[in-house]
Amino acid sequence: MASLSMSAHVAGGFVPTMFTAPSSAASTHCGTLSNANLSSCSTSSSGSLASSTMSGTKLPLTGLVRPVGKPAGRGREVIVMTATISQKSRGADLNGGTKEKHSMVTHSLAPEKIEVFKSLEGWAESTLLPLLKPVEKCWQPQDYLPEPSSEGFLDEVKELRERSAGLPDDYLVCLVGDMITEEALPTYQTMLNTLDGTRDETGASPSPWGVWTRAWTAEENRHGDVLNKYLYLTGRVDMRQIEKTIQYLIGSGMDPKTENNPYLGFVYTSFQERATFISHGNTARHAKQFGDAKLATICGLVAADERRHENAYTKIVEKLFEIDPDGTMLAFADMMRKKVSMPAHLMYDGQNEHLFDNFSLVAQRTGVYTARDYADIMEHLVNRWNVASMQGLSSKAQTAQEYVCSLPPRIRKLEERAQAKVKKGPKTGSFSWIFNREVALL
Numbered sequence: 047m048a049s050l051s052m053s054a055h056v057a058g059g060f061v062p063t064m065f066t067a068p069s070s071a072a073s074t075h076c077g078t079l080s081n082a083n084l085s086s087c088s089t090s091s092s093g094s095l096a097s098s099t100m101s102g103t104k105l106p107l108t109g110l111v112r113p114v115g116k117p118a119g120r121g122r123e124v125i126v127m128t129a130t131i132s133q134k135s136r137g138a139d140l141n142g143g144t145k146e147k148h149s150m151v152t153h154s155l156a157p158e159k160i161e162v163f164k165s166l167e168g169w170a171e172s173t174l175l176p177l178l179k180p181v182e183k184c185w186q187p188q189d190y191l192p193e194p195s196s197e198g199f200l201d202e203v204k205e206l207r208e209r210s211a212g213l214p215d216d217y218l219v220c221l222v223g224d225m226i227t228e229e230a231l232p233t234y235q236t237m238l239n240t241l242d243g244t245r246d247e248t249g250a251s252p253s254p255w256g257v258w259t260r261a262w263t264a265e266e267n268r269h270g271d272v273l274n275k276y277l278y279l280t281g282r283v284d285m286r287q288i289e290k291t292i293q294y295l296i297g298s299g300m301d302p303k304t305e306n307n308p309y310l311g312f313v314y315t316s317f318q319e320r321a322t323f324i325s326h327g328n329t330a331r332h333a334k335q336f337g338d339a340k341l342a343t344i345c346g347l348v349a350a351d352e353r354r355h356e357n358a359y360t361k362i363v364e365k366l367f368e369i370d371p372d373g374t375m376l377a378f379a380d381m382m383r384k385k386v387s388m389p390a391h392l393m394y395d396g397q398n399e400h401l402f403d404n405f406s407l408v409a410q411r412t413g414v415y416t417a418r419d420y421a422d423i424m425e426h427l428v429n430r431w432n433v434a435s436m437q438g439l440s441s442k443a444q445t446a447q448e449y450v451c452s453l454p455p456r457i458r459k460l461e462e463r464a465q466a467k468v469k470k471g472p473k474t475g476s477f478s479w480i481f482n483r484e485v486a487l488l
């Protein structure tokens with residue numbers, strides 16, 4: 047059973063930070079020992095997948111993740127090593143140290159399965175790449191921002207400021223949090239390039255997987271740009287604090303627990319693209335309600351990109367289900383059991399240890415992204431991939447199938463309980479992003 051230890055003063059905001067996923071038969075058996083003790087973690091999920099327990103501020107000892115010559119394959123043992131860093135060494139950590147949470151299972155896909163992705167190159171070329179938009183047909187941030195070379199620039203900025211004056215603080219917190227998440231794009235490109243069999247081997251690889259990753263990144267790059275510039279021009283937010291948060295976040299990276307495994311990686315990205323589609327769609331809707339139609343357009347355009355990207359990543363997983371239903375089912379269950387962590391879960395502004403939890407609570411309260419959305423996305427993916435009706439699975443994969451199908455209602459129930467606990471936390475919190483003004487959390 048994978049559990050995420052909570053260090054926050056509240057029980058967490060999002061489902062991803064507050065619940066322990068119900069266990070499945072495909073669970074792994076890991077012990078995690080502190081202070082550089084070794085821990086053995088054996089797989090039981092058809093061998094291709096493994097998982098480790100994440101625990102608070104335990105950090106990996108680089109280079110000692112697994113024994114040489116012992117790849118994680120079918121039924122093999124994966125060695126996981128974690129260490130708890132001392133308070134003293136935290137002081138030397140550029141990122142404040144306390145937000146680091148890393149699991150260290152690596153290369154969990156069996157070598158023969160890596161070949162699957164080589165064999166899918168033709169498919170990726172014909173099916174995946176057409177889902178990208180040619181640059182000349184893409185919107186650019188400048189299309190929706192005041193034109194700095196124009197004589198009317200200052201008037202346009204004035205208008206923008208008048209429109210955005212009606213945006214409440216809790217909305218700004220959500221928009222800033224979303225923008226910071228987008229701005230940590232280097233981390234997400236890195237994550238995609240950790241995946242065995244699909245990574246961009248050179249940085250300019252002609253493989254369709256490499257082409258996809260670079261063009262996807264290039265499309266995504268516009269999201270942070272447009273939101274950052276817009277927020278800057280509003281004059282409503284503390285840009286220096288926001289910039290610090292982005293620097294901290296990129297420095298911290300993220301821990302999606304995808305184990306260099308493209309099966310897990312593409313389940314993760316399918317989930318995340320939908321999560322961002324929902325979140326940006328909601329900030330679009332709310333911007334309109336608060337009288338800023340241009341901001342609504344911007345957020346809507348970002349949401350539409352996310353939707354297109356979700357379509358691409360879910361197509362990859364759909365294809366994997368087609369050619370390897372057992373392995374894909376086990377991967378889906380494994381990712382869901384470990385929970386899908388939010389990409390910005392290591393967010394820090396140099397001041398607030400609870401920044402991500404508080405941001406999550408505001409997103410939850412305002413309806414920008416809620417615990418219910420988490421369960422809904424999971425249910426959506428179960429339906430999208432026709433998981434419930436899949437036939438001819440091995441008994442392990444059947445157990446995994448039953449597990450994922452049963453999860454959404456179970457998570458909704460757990461979420462209700464977690465919400466009740468959250469109510470006992472602080473009612474308000476201040477955000478450095480908006481000059482330390484207080485915002486209701488609950």
Ligand SMILES: [Fe+2]
Nearest residue numbers: 228266269322
């Ligand atoms: Fe994005």
Ligand SMILES: [Fe+2]
Nearest residue numbers: 319322352355
């Ligand atoms: Fe995205």
